[in-house]
């Protein structure tokens with residue numbers, strides 16, 4: 135069989151796709167040819183690596199600083215050129231019907247292309263593998279029978295233990311060939327999930343690809359139910375943007391924001407596996423903690439207080455409070471230089487101050503500009519009286535003690551942390567600036583019952599750090615990055631959106647989330663609102679509805695909660711063909727832990743990772759029960775390995791994570807662990823949607839009505 139063999143391809147494809155190494159496929163000449171290309175590509179990659187290793191930089195660098203920079207660049211390149219045995223060099227092939235035009239081909243010529251994670255060329259510079267992000271590769275993800283994009287053949291390759299063992303062909307321009315679903319995609323989705331998150335380059339779906347490749351200048355917001363690939367899409371989008379706009383983003387920077395450290399740890403391998411080593415990751419708390427003059431967070435707010443602190447109206451309160459430091463001058467300023475005295479009258483100073491207030495520049499920038507403005511007024515007088523002062527004179531006047539004194543009185547420096555401290559401790563000061571914005575109750579919720587003595591001794595909560603960050607930005611502009619990916623965005627407060635928005639004010643953002651998974655008291659109700667706070671109201675909102683994680687039966691069960699927790703949201707349509715399993719087991723009150731441990735033991739008989747998810751308050755009891763049964767377990771974020779596969783997951787940390795088999799302990803405890811029922815049910819929805827292959831729910835207390843009444847399945 136050859137690439138252009140008229141043999142019935144569906145059969146050939148199916149046979150080939152399901153074939154494994156060591157079977158008759160070893161004699162398949164086509165597979166042999168593809169393996170030969172793989173070996174030749176590997177050899178070419180080795181040669182590329184050796185070329186870089188052999189580089190002698192002694193003659194080209196003028197000094198040691200340049201040499202050090204160049205050396206580290208070379209080291210990175212050597213790392214990027216490593217041939218990783220567990221990541222195949224290419225995963226697909228495209229045979230175009232015609233030679234591809236120069237614009238799309240970029241670094242590749244001809245009509246046949248092998249698509250892989252990186253570009254590989256032979257000794258003559260001819261391409262052997264094309265980067266998946268190159269324009270010519272896009273058809274691999276987008277071409278269809280309906281719109282073949284000039285692709286005659288799309289071939290997907292299957293690997294077993296690093297060996298090329300299977301392929302699957304689609305003759306897109308052949309009207310007689312039936313459309314069939316990809317077995318390799320199914321195999322990839324169903325592969326056990328041990329270890330950190332993996333890349334999905336080989337199987338990105340068309341609707342995902344559109345988001346991945348959307349331009350750098352626009353912001354995108356993706357709403358998608360659990361397991362629809364939002365995180366995967368966000369990470370691949372970063373990889374794509376770095377490829378398409380490498381120089382610009384190297385200058386401006388990219389950042390991925392996730393909900394907590396264990397989640398960030400779970401996703402941190404994806405970009406390095408795609409050759410991108412430079413992307414930073416942070417939580418919102420870490421982000422604001424890194425701004426200048428920040429405080430140490432040691433306190434916790436009540437939900438009611440945190441909601442007020444996170445409300446966008448706080449930005450206006452802070453703005454008023456910052457600007458309240460400006461007082462209009464009532465006295466003239468007298469500058470003495472040599473034998474002469476120059477007087478700027480109060481009304482002229484007032485004009486300067488009013489002009490700066492009206493220009494809406496940052497408070498700190500105006501503070502820095504005012505001395506120069508006053509000096510300019512003095513210079514005008516000097517010129518009028520026949521002197522010819524230059525810039526140095528203006529600078530000297532600006533530094534004159536009389537000018538400094540008037541600036542200090544009129545436009546004093548503001549310390550953001552001290553300002554927030556005063557707002558939260560001084561009822562009159564707060565009332566003055568919150569008037570017409572916050573109710574008396576809201577103001578009371580903000581005030582510390584026992585005001586701290588100083589910034590250092592205050593028990594700052596994380597919402598306070600966000601307020602300080604806002605105040606910081608009112609004083610001096612926050613540095614903006616080129617692109618920010620914000621994952622699990624539904625959980626941010628308006629003030630947190632503003633904090634993230636500042637970090638991409640001159641760049642763009644990818645916002646990923648699911649309104650139904652919002653579990654903070656301030657979780658966003660609509661994307662339009664969230665994007666407004668982020669400062670990207672024009673971002674395109676896309677929806678992903680195909681689910682790649684949760685089996686059909688399990689997602690259907692979890693979706694019974696949707697009408698209560700997020701009416702109007704589309705239920706995820708699972709693309710998983712394997713049926714998966716769902717079991718709901720009621721047990722006697724005293725037998726809960728034993729039943730849970732038993733379910734973990736059963737799950738461990740399967741391949742892959744196991745997550746035991748429970749209400750946070752239940753974790754100590756379950757940890758003890760696992761220990762008593764000699765079942766070692768990990769904490770979320772700790773990497774599962776072939777020997778250590780069971781993780782005990784507090785429900786509050788389950789978001790974004792996934793396990794092959796999930797045992798869910800006592801759903802009603804997960805719900806009652808939250809301040810209100812809707813948040814509790816949303817937390818439960820998150821917990822119910824972490825399973826890739828099977829979910830066992832164990833309960834001693836009645837299940838929430840939404841799950842129970844509608845459920846006529848295998849309970850018991």
Ligand SMILES: Nc1ncnc2c1ncn2[C@@H]1O[C@H](COP(=O)(O)OP(=O)(O)OP(=O)(O)O)[C@@H](O)[C@H]1O
Pocket residue numbers: 322323332333334337338339342358359360361362363364365366367648651682683789790791792823
């Ligand atoms: N096109 C794809 N091919 C193969 N696997 C995919 C694809 N898209 C997503 N997946 C896999 O599906 C799983 C869920 O993806 P991901 O975690 O990105 O979903 P999510 O929408 O962020 O979920 P959640 O809302 O629960 O955070 C992951 O294992 C991911 O690798």
